[in-house]
Amino acid sequence: MLVDVAPEHVEGWAEELASLIAGLGHLFARPEPREVFADLIEGLLSDLGRKNGWTIAERAGHATPHRIQKFLGEASWDADALLAEVQDYIARELGDGQATLVLDDTQVQKKGTRSVGVARQHCGVTGDVRNCQVMVMLTYAAGDGHTFYDRRLYLPKAWTGDPERCRQVGVPDGTAFATKPQLGIAMLTTALERSLPFAWVAADADYGKDPALRDFLHERLLPYVLAAPVTLPLAGPPGKPDLGAPQVTCAGDLLHYAISRDQWERRSQGEGSKGQRYYDWTWFEVTLPGQAPADGFAHHLLIRRSTGKKQLAGGRVDFEYAYFLVHHPRDAALPEAVRHAGVRWKIEENNETAKQITGLGQYQVRRWNSWHRHVTCAMLALAFLTVQRAHHPDPELDAAPQEPAGQEHEPGKAQQPQEGSACRSSA
Template sequence: MTAEQIAEWDTELSALTGSLRRLFNRPEPRRVFAQYVEGLLAELPVKNGWTLSERAGHLTPDRMQWLLNGSVWEADRLRDAVRDYVVAHLGDSDASLVIDDTQAQKKGTKSVGVAFQHCGLTGDVRNCQTMVILTYAAGAGHAFIDRRLYLPEEWTGDRERLREAGVPEDVGFATKPELAITMLESALAAGVPFGWVLADAGYGRDRKLRAFFHERTLPYVLAVPADLPLEGPPGKPRLPAVKRADDLLHYAKIRDEWERRSLGEGAKGERLYDWTAFDVTVKDEEPAEGFTHWLVMRRSPHPNRRGKDGQLHREIAYFLVHAPHDTTLTEIITRAGGRWRIEEDNEINKQLVGFAQYQVRKWTPWHRHITACMLATAFLTVQHAALTGPEPEPNDTPQEADHPGKDQVSDESETTG
């Protein structure tokens, strides 16, 4: 990067933080907020109250701590400003909203929401905080636009503990999918332009979340568990009925019509998978008018998972798709690959701007720090987009007869055996 570009970025950052003056009622927090965001973007080995204060020329961390703990401003207004900034620069009606959650490992029991719970980073149970996050993924770039702190029931059932942590009185228990719904409702109310919603199986398995999409005629690609309830035809006597997602494996083997496509470059090279799709009926769920459900299977190209029999097998992942009838398999695969944008955003936030390095315990400072990090990475994304242009889509090649709806389970059961 040239000196001119660096100077231009400094000017753009000053303009961005200056445009948020309305969030603060006094000059001091305005100045300290600008210094805080600049520090999050600086090359510091650790980003906490002391290091950010030293960079800003403060003798103590008092002013940074006051910005998070005592000054008067609303983190949710900053969140809305981050969302509007991202949409203003990256907005695209074809964009995807991506849902996921992430964790920050913590010690002790005082940090708001901390509990022994599943930690995605380590794959086991750790003492951590969990936040549900929403990424805006467009062709020009991707960034977080919303966040919700998950409070386990051991917290919401202890009103005194909530008061000590500064949790508002009207905050009660909500599942992670319910928190995702509140973020989606907020995006819809704000008129955020997007075309699809993507999420992993932790959200795809939730019937209430799927019903939210059906009621609002929203397309989605959701990873789902193998036991997702389906209603299929009984088939011939020698063919099994379809009652759950993995029952379709039998039909996929008979048909043997897998298409190898790419999800683009990953850390270990091109991410190639085999794909096939079936038109399905989800038990007790109706798609929106003009929409249909597909069950899409993704198979690893080589054996990579050891089964109960001790043999290596190809790993199979399942995706439930809710989309208009004429949606192509190419489009579905491209969308499925887009879910990884949120993983990239999570990594960028944690590695570059101290997303999980905070030293705050209570509700208000937690939201202020996390949202300031979102602003910092949104700024990076917008500046990167201006330099590089639109991101490439996953490298897939359209195939003849590309509509997944052409292969229905009912057709297979009538023509096989």
């Protein structure tokens, strides 16, 4: 994991970093912003404890943070042009036809009300409602590494419904409210338009329950594994002929069928920081009411069960379960779906690494342009680290202790639904 990268590793990559920064000089019309850009990227990759305008300026030998602040706020350059260069760099260095694109959002806690997009809203970092900004991110998870490919700032309706407030922080005129899944669709559209090589899409339940996102993926013949809420309406599994058409039920209620069917396979969801993450898995074909799969595809409900019983909320001891809706070519097999379900957690690792190492959430900016500039620079720093680790692996860093089968170590906010939720309705 990149959280293990030490300053001496970055120092060893100085020549590659200098070449990368020099190759982006054409984005800036004058020498001074080119110099400040180099100072900023090097600062984001340094061993500074905090990575904001003051600390990075001091490291670069600036008397004040004015040059960094001007670069992020007033200088003439295009954050989206830099983003396009970052995306080209990722495709060139990590491109993989079997890669997975992973959607999720992350939050940065903020005080006050003046920073663009800030509002009292759900904060996944703390699990409650508090003042924060929400950024929707897209991770490129390839065989050689995983890093952020795109970003969007989520603007709540309290912002988009107040044009003057938006104008004060430089939000472009006409910016309309967009849900998080809609922002995800915009990023997936960009990836397709740029011919990024990938095979599957993955996302958590906030995206998996969105019919418009699923329609987008069906229309483009894209396989996906999307975490599903227990309340996701489903029809199935197919009943016996004498039972007639299957009832419309929900993902959580189909757990009864999975338990009675008793066809579980123990497989690793992928390697974590302490070794392979083993779970028991089962899947079966289902119908998504009103939303057919693409031609040649099928929908399956994939259920993950912990390998042992655990203490659950309320003191009950039982297995933990999670649900995934899988849209796949009919020749796909369960192991492939399990692998992509595991890849989904790579974006959690990117969130953690970018915040700890490349200063993703340590900005001191309030305006629209400044936010996009800082976040894009942090993405470039993370992409650089990912590429260098892929090209120059360190055997000591890659030798992680293994854990015995049956132990689950998974970051993030995995759903732990209970058996038999009350949401059945007749067809």
